[in-house]
Amino acid sequence: MMTSGIAFDIREFAIHDGPGIRTTVFLKGCPLSCQWCHNPEGQSPEPQVLHSPAGSRRVGSVFTAEELASILNRQAAILKDNEGGVTFSGGEPLSQASFVARVIDLLQGLHIVLDTSGYGSEQDFRLLLSRSDLVYFDLKLMDGQAHRRYTGGDNALILQNLHTLAASSVPWVIRVPLVPGVTDTDENLAEIARTAAAYLAAGNSAGTPGLLRVELLPYNRAAGAKYPAAGRTFQPAYDETRPLNIPTEIFERASVPVRVEPH
């Protein structure tokens, strides 16, 4: 079993990452390379140094599961007292699934949110799903080819994990990053709405809490802000300035609860 892992940040009072007062652990390393990724330092699984006018900063702390759990447990009472808990995000937590699972097992009964792209093996996904109280599951592009083009990965694995998720008893939320001209098209969102509606219906008949809602996350023009510091150039193959399409009615028509999340 993997006993240590790497995180690029631990952020408290992460108000957009789940209910109550919670702390988010950003695992370092992601098998995808989404063009709009605003955390370039989350992609590589190795420690790295960021250089900015404010100075240089080493990013990526290696923790044993015990060390990370102990940091989180020191505030467990506060998180519980305030309807919160811990969110595992990234990077991609599935890439360090056994480490994350070990950390969760060491936590003092905290509410766990898994924030994932869904891009990982079914085994890893099940490992973390069984330890989660809520899952934020990213759906970016339903078209396989477009998905490969913009994220560098196949969505078959993702859709399979989505299926596993829907069949579980864990409540979940679909999160869609709205990228202008890429993910915000009517076709893509209609496909996501169809998928969501089908799972909603299945969940209703199975009596599981299932899908709670779809959250649309409007594109953030600051997406490229950290690239220079990471020694990289931000080169999206889409037009950042194009006005965003936010057709919530597509979801409403499909009777899928939808929410546009401010960033």
Next chain:
Amino acid sequence: MDERLQTLRERVRSGEHKRFRQAAGIDILAECEGEHLSWMKRAARLTRRQCEAERVVIEPDEQIAFTRTLPCIPSLYPAKQWAELFANHTMHEAGPINNICAGWGQVLAQGLLGRKRAARTSRQRLIEDPQAVEFLDSALEAIDAVLGLAARYAAQAREQGRGDLAAVFEHVPANPPRSFQEALQSLRLLSAVLWLSGHYHVGLGRFDQTMWGYLQQDLETGRLDKPAAEALLAEFFIALNKDSDLYPGVQQGDNGQTITLGGVRRDGSCAVNELTRMVLRVSRDLGMIDPKINLRISADTDLDLLCLAAELTQKGFGFPQYSNDDVVIPALVAHGYDLEDARDYVVAACWEFIIPGKGMEVVNTGAVSFPAAVDRGIREGLSQGAGFEGILRFVDEDIRRQVNRIAGAYERLLLPPAPYYSVLMDDCLELGRDLSQGAKYSNFGIHGAGPANAADALAAVQWFLFQEGSVRPEELLSALDTDYQGCDALRSKLAEEGPKVGNNDPRADAFLARLFDSLASACEGYGRTRRGGILRPGTGSAMYYIWLAQGHAGMREPVVGATAEGRKKGQPFAANLAPSQGVRVRGPVSVLQSFAGIDYRRICNGGPVTMELSDTVFRSPEAIRKVAMLVRTFARLGCQQLQLNSLNLETLLDARIHPERHKNLIVRVWGWSGYFCELAPEYQEQIIGRHMFAQTG
């Protein structure tokens, strides 16, 4: 807010009322000298002549009147004589009594005529005591002066066809108010005359306690409905913003016109009422810098009230500031305050806890520079090879020396007589003793400044020199002497790899707690002052976070160069209780946990944990509720005071380039809020630096 109020607000913001101001102040020197008046008599004469010289201003649509027209406070003595008066004494700040809180509840309830009767009764009783008689005669002169001013306002109101307002001024402040409006008017006039008499940092007390009875009665009898009451309250708040540019302060906005809400009553029961909530709502909707609001809370304050307060925080004025009754009241009791008085505390101009009507406290006599003490401890300890315990002993010794020096200077404190302020206190008239001679509580406050930097420095030395052994003593000493010239690697190691306050890391937090224990012990060890009071240790830094790093004219505290936590010479220390600048922290929960480690029973002079949250945090009711829970966490962890700010980095950066577009941008600076564009560049920089840090990562 309706149109009338918006217009009133805009008129005050644009300074239209300043057209009523007189070009020059009055001169009372000739008569004071000619009549060979005593200092006491001069003080009363000042109040009288200022009241007489005030021009009456009643604007057509005003419900709460009084606009100050006198631009300044005349001198009581020629400059040379004034200096001679203080030749062998310590003058506190500008001289006149400031930064205390009148017993507003009693004053309103008795009316000035009631206070006059109290003065007369004492005068009869103390007729053989010439000092008391002179004081009481002076107090009576001051009372008559205010009554005269009110009478002129009444007459003018009649003349302008404002019978309603005339009736108000015919009744208050002479008599107890019959309505909420009269109570507000009375408070406005009585406090304005304090400023006119040369006092400053005039606190307005437990507003929701002193005023609620009047409002409640109006609501019950149907004289007012809620919207009408809120409109009156808004107008009162607008009025408090009229003269603030005439108030003295280190920076514009540092005027100490504070109110304190919530908490418990003198009997310990919950004091929150409808007015508490109304003040939070009106202040939120009004968007003005005065009055500054303090909210007393405890571990079980209800979340709805905290949500309302968070909505006010969201506006970015830097208030309300929160004080934790669970911690403050026991601390005051431990420092000799009667339980009922402790329950009645208010927050002074910045953060110090004082008792309305009963405290003649000098809450800010100076600050102990923790970084200087630690610097000295490290240098002496290392050069003498005294070991880490030895370093700590030198630190304690230096803290004691600094406390003794500040307190020693204040043993020669001379406060000018204050007959008018005495009228407004609980028992000066009753005892026939001027406020300058002291009141029930006459303590001195001493703050400990730069605690996070100092604790980080000790932690770095313990860790790298004594634990790891990766840094040699000579190496550190020479780096400190040369301001880390050519020692970049060492500096970044100390700055970035050492244990830091703010991360809930016991290796650093233990020293934070220890520094304040040391300060508390030094204060206790000092014993009673000549004024019969004690030294109250506190956790606030006011301007010291810059002064102690860069120096300031007339300052008693030592300036320190480069420090062992990797800070270069001249860089500011953290303000109040906050992690050292540039230290990366995981967030507000760990910061609160770090500062919860201080033994606040031994600390009763106040000083907040200071945190900035990006304004993006406040964008939904759900998020507001989380902010409220964070505030509740502060209380549940047993921290003492919290200053929570909402800031938007882009706005700040733009404001520096285009001040004209951001005239209304209000930020919290240390214990107060000011207009960002009116602040000196170094303070703007400091706030921007703080915020950039909050947003990175």
